[in-house]
Amino acid sequence: MKIDYVKARQVFDSRGNPTVEAEIKAGKIIERAIVASGASTGSNEAIELRDKETAFKGKGVLKAVSNINKKINSKLKGMGISAQKEIDSAMLELDGTENKSVLGANAVVSVSMAAARAGAKAKEIPLYQYLGELAGNKKFVLPVPQMNVLNGGKHAGLENDIQERMICPIGAKTFNEAMQISTEIYHILKSLMKKKFGSVAGLIGDEGGFVAQIKNEEEKLELILKAVEEAGYLDKVSLAIDCASSEFFKDGNYFIGEKKFSAGELTDFYSELTEKFNIYSIEDGMAEEDWIGWKQLTAKLGNKIQIVGDDLLVTNIKFIEKAIKEKSCNALLLKVNQIGSVTESIESANLSFKSNWNVVVSHRSGETEDSFIADLAVGLGAGQSKFGAPVRSDRNAKYNQLLRIEEALGKNAVFGKK
Ligand code: PEP
Ligand code: MG
Numbered sequence: 001m002k003i004d005y006v007k008a009r010q011v012f013d014s015r016g017n018p019t020v021e022a023e024i025k026a027g028k029i030i031e032r033a034i035v036a037s038g039a040s041t042g043s044n045e046a047i048e049l050r051d052k053e054t055a056f057k058g059k060g061v062l063k064a065v066s067n068i069n070k071k072i073n074s075k076l077k078g079m080g081i082s083a084q085k086e087i088d089s090a091m092l093e094l095d096g097t098e099n100k101s102v103l104g105a106n107a108v109v110s111v112s113m114a115a116a117r118a119g120a121k122a123k124e125i126p127l128y129q130y131l132g133e134l135a136g137n138k139k140f141v142l143p144v145p146q147m148n149v150l151n152g153g154k155h156a157g158l159e160n161d162i163q164e165r166m167i168c169p170i171g172a173k174t175f176n177e178a179m180q181i182s183t184e185i186y187h188i189l190k191s192l193m194k195k196k197f198g199s200v201a202g203l204i205g206d207e208g209g210f211v212a213q214i215k216n217e218e219e220k221l222e223l224i225l226k227a228v229e230e231a232g233y234l235d236k237v238s239l240a241i242d243c244a245s246s247e248f249f250k251d252g253n254y255f256i257g258e259k260k261f262s263a264g265e266l267t268d269f270y271s272e273l274t275e276k277f278n279i280y281s282i283e284d285g286m287a288e289e290d291w292i293g294w295k296q297l298t299a300k301l302g303n304k305i306q307i308v309g310d311d312l313l314v315t316n317i318k319f320i321e322k323a324i325k326e327k328s329c330n331a332l333l334l335k336v337n338q339i340g341s342v343t344e345s346i347e348s349a350n351l352s353f354k355s356n357w358n359v360v361v362s363h364r365s366g367e368t369e370d371s372f373i374a375d376l377a378v379g380l381g382a383g384q385s386k387f388g389a390p391v392r393s394d395r396n397a398k399y400n401q402l403l404r405i406e407e408a409l410g411k412n413a414v415f416g417k418k
């Protein structure tokens with residue numbers, strides 16, 4: 001089946017910012033995909049093309065839309081719809097840069113995801129299976145969700161703050177049970193927050209978690225563990241944090257709340273938090289340029305817990321290879337729009353698996369109703385996802401899709417972390 005056309009439109013994300021929706025037609029098949037957008041972005045991410053004109057304070061994406069309607073459409077028209085690699089390669093060739101700055105990563109990735117959806121339809125198989133085939137994986141796994149229940153940093157209008165505190169129902173038997181555990185804890189946490197800080201404390205940040213008016217990190221994690229305990233799930237839930245520390249790294253030091261840390265002191269701080277609060281995973285504990293700090297952190301904690309690279313790796317095999325060689329971390333945070341195509345995302349995941357790293361498939365803080373990454377997590381058999389709190393439809397679109405997939409897999413459904 002051949003591609004008849006590719007076209008695009010400007011739509012809106014969960015923060016009310018313009019973003020790209022691509023649409024692809026092949027025979028009777030029409031499929032779409034929408035791109036998410038980050039706030040605490042890594043400086044080496046592929047370029048998200050914005051119009052930089054007066055409309056939407058420069059955030060319009062009409063140039064990216066036009067690149068799809070004209071250049072990408074001309075290039076892809078007539079290609080086979082199930083040739084994902086060739087489709088992605090054709091767009092990379094057309095762009096001709098390392099960071100997709102000509103066409104825009106938002107243009108390329110939206111078409112790439114829409115093409116995968118259409119490719120799956122043409123083969124009459126579910127998207128997760130199609131993505132699994134592209135990755136060479138047959139073991140479909142429902143991921144343990146890392147759910148960001150206390151938002152901080154850029155996602156909550158706070159400075160010098162750890163960005164995400166997540167509950168992870170590692171001990172659940174199924175994804176369905178994981179959802180029950182997580183939502184029950186979420187609601188108890190909401191009551192605790194309101195009791196302590198008044199009704200305004202029930203309001204939420206960009207990823208659906210509450211925004212604590214607490215300065216002390218320990219107090220925040222204690223509050224979460226209290227909610228886990230009250231819900232009766234202390235034996236089934238571990239915690240994870242995403243520090244997004246590039247945001248509080250200045251002149252070689254890290255600033256959290258009123259405190260200043262060297263990389264070594266910060267490693268000791270994380271080590272204490274890990275022991276005290278049953279933390280199994282730390283993401284972006286060090287800043288993207290602090291490769292020495294990353295190495296120290298992994299040397300100290302890497303044999304006990306998961307050390308996840310987000311801004312450090314930007315889903316790019318160039319940085320993943322360097323981090324493998326230097327033992328900088330032991331897990332990849334996979335964000336499709338960071339690298340800008342489905343094929344490259346799969347390559348990054350496979351390189352990570354090959355090095356015995358874990359992979360966490362992730363959303364962005366600016367999300368949409370598109371649930372592509374839910375299928376991707378299952379198709380890769382990654383075993384872990386990071387899609388925010390279990391509220392708001394931009395986040396629950398992914399969780400609800402995982403529930404559908406678990407139901408469809410029936411007895412063959414496998415849940416859990418690698
Ligand atoms: C993250 O840092 O992992 C994240 C999801 O945030 P953003 O999308 O703002 O980069
Ligand atoms: Mg991150």
